[in-house]
Amino acid sequence: MWSRVPRMGAMNTSMPDPASASCKQIQLQDKRLLAYAEYGDPQGKPVMLFHGTPGSRLFHHPDESIALSVGARVIVPDRPGFGLSDFKARRYLLDWPDDVVQLADGLGIDRFAVAGISGGGPYAVACALRIPHRLTRAALISSMSPLSLPGATDSMMWRNRLLFRLAQNSQMLTRLSWWIMGLAYRQDPHRFFRFETGLSSRTEREVINRPEVESVLIRDYGEALRAGVDGVAWETIILSQPWGFRLEDVALETHLWHGEDDGRTPIAMGRYLAASIPNCRAAFLTSEGHEVFYNHWREILCVLTPPEVREEAVKEVTVEAQKKPRRRVTRRAPASANVGSADSAEPPSPRRPSKPRAVRTTRTKKQLTAAGSPSGSAS
DSSP: OGGGSOOOOOOOOOOOOTTTTTOEEEEOTTSOEEEEEEEEOTTSEEEEEEOOSSOOTTOOOSOTHHHHHHTEEEEEEOOTTSTTSOOOTTOOGGGHHHHHHHHHHHTTOOSEEEEEEGGGHHHHHHHHHHOGGGEEEEEEESOOOOTTSTTTTTTSOHHHHHHHHHHTTOHHHHHHHHHHHHHHHHHOHHHHHHHHHHTSOHHHHHHHTSHHHHHHHHHHHHHHTTTOSHHHHHHHHHHHSOOSSOGGGOOSOEEEEEETTOSSSOHHHHHHHHHHSTTEEEEEETTOOTTHHHHHHHHHHHHHSOHHHHHHHHHHHHHHHHHSOOOOOEEEOOOOOOSOOOOSSOOOOOOOOOOOOOOOSSOOOOOOSOOOSOOOOOO
């Protein structure tokens, strides 16, 4: 049982928190605190960005002028157990939409877009399924797919593949692995970052070695483990399990960006998501790896906040001020970088998913992923 595993202490990192001034917390209905930070245009169209695994509210594009110029209000929440958000024991993937709705309500936001990067992708899919009436669009950026996909981890870097194998078999070893990595980070954040960089593809290294990107990622990793490893260890377990729903039941318009040379979330995962989500428009990017977010952030925000949506946001702000006086698939060459740079019933055995076919806009539905309890990526 999770509760029987000895607790591994929190990490007091000495890294400064660049988002401390904008970091806020709300109290959820179950009394947990949920932390978040905001970037971009405070009066822009809201976009909830779900960080990777591990990650935190400090994750953002280093060039904030992109969100400002597009007119996007980017809100990045800490998931339970990360950063300053309280841990939630035995949470599942489908619990997240409830937290997101409470955050949106607390901010006075009616409708918004969601985007998930890497291990945050499954959470964006969960929101698209559970709360489509609150969403405008969803984006999956270098996202994980369910690991029920045959060969899902075959092209994955060895470290991530090992973590997911452990998560499927041993909670204790999963936590121990993350604790060791956290210890290595605490002893020398920059040396640890160089180790992480060495696991990346050449194109990814070229981007994440830029000083402005490196600075964000080093702080983000430390903040993710601020309260210890419970959050990231349990999330790795969630993402190693069936997600608890079928991808073809997601009806919301979803956009996907995935690099064909991605070693953290292999291209097979992106193709599987694109072939399974009925209204998914995918872009598979040649000669790009896991760095897609940095290269295509402007394009992603423009898709999530098209002109008609941004005009609607302006109307909402005006009304609020009056109340309170005072499947098209593209395959293209890489764009130039734009960075300034389970305690529920045992889940039934999953059906073996059929081999993903070429992505297309209209297709008959297939029996794909299984139902289950928890279900992402160590990326």
